[in-house]
Amino acid sequence: MPELPEVETIKKVLKPHLVGRAIIDVIINNRNVVAHPDANDFAMRLRGQTFYDFTRRGKFLTLTLTNGDSIVLHLRMTGCLTIEPIRIPCEKHTHVVFLLDDGNELRYDDIRRFGKFWLIEKGEPDTLSGIDKLGPEPFDLTPDYLKAKLCKSKKPLKGLLMDQSIIAGIGNIYSDEICFSAKILPQKAGNELTESELLLLCRKIPDCLKYFIEKNEISFDEYMLMGGRHYRNTPYLQVYGKAKNPCPMCGEILIGNIIGGRSSVYCKRCQK
């Protein structure tokens, strides 16, 4: 489910509760969610280690350890992290549990089991998770970079925005929201974007994501009450999930369409 703003929220909320905590034990209920190394090695190498930092890159989360190793995690569609006291029973789809030295457990829950963990050794380049193939963070874009990446492609803008090797962190929701806020049709080909549209995108991409990061802000207690999986973005979305409803800007009925294989919503009057 989560895209960059939600992953950022998860990191912000959980970081203070994890940094400095030691891992007493790792219980893996479903071996398939550990992509590398083998689930036994994964658990064995983590026992006794201590969390040093918690960072986000694109939609990836990384928990670094004081020994220099790092746990890389991608939540994909339905992955979520919670911190619960041991006495609270696990949910049906809890696949990995890190027992911590403060009596809590860091739990990884994932209904569809698309999410994955990787354990990367200190000094070893991470070529497994795909984190090395990410483009820049949306906050580090320059007009020249965007132009070079977008304006030669015949692909629809929506697909280009969602291409993690061009920009890290944008998914199906925010690609539509960005296109709407920049007043550009999501199906418009990259090579048809004008100079001023590229400049506008360079501003709207980070602005839009920052706006939703702010709107997603939540306390630890609220986060846990929502099971770590319900976000605050929905009341603020302008077009995503609102096909056949009136456009919030002009009242025109919003169009729902499949673009590049993904559902998309846009306003045919506001967006050109």
Add this chain to the structure above:
DNA sequence: ATAAGGACCTGCTAGC
């Protein structure tokens, strides 16, 4: 080289 489609999974909803 790029696009389309399937695969990976479970759960929810709309429609019959």
Add this chain to the structure above:
DNA sequence: TGCTAGCAGGTCCTTA
């Protein structure tokens, strides 16, 4: 009420 098809915010792989 109960069944079923279709869909879900991600990514990777194969095929054409």
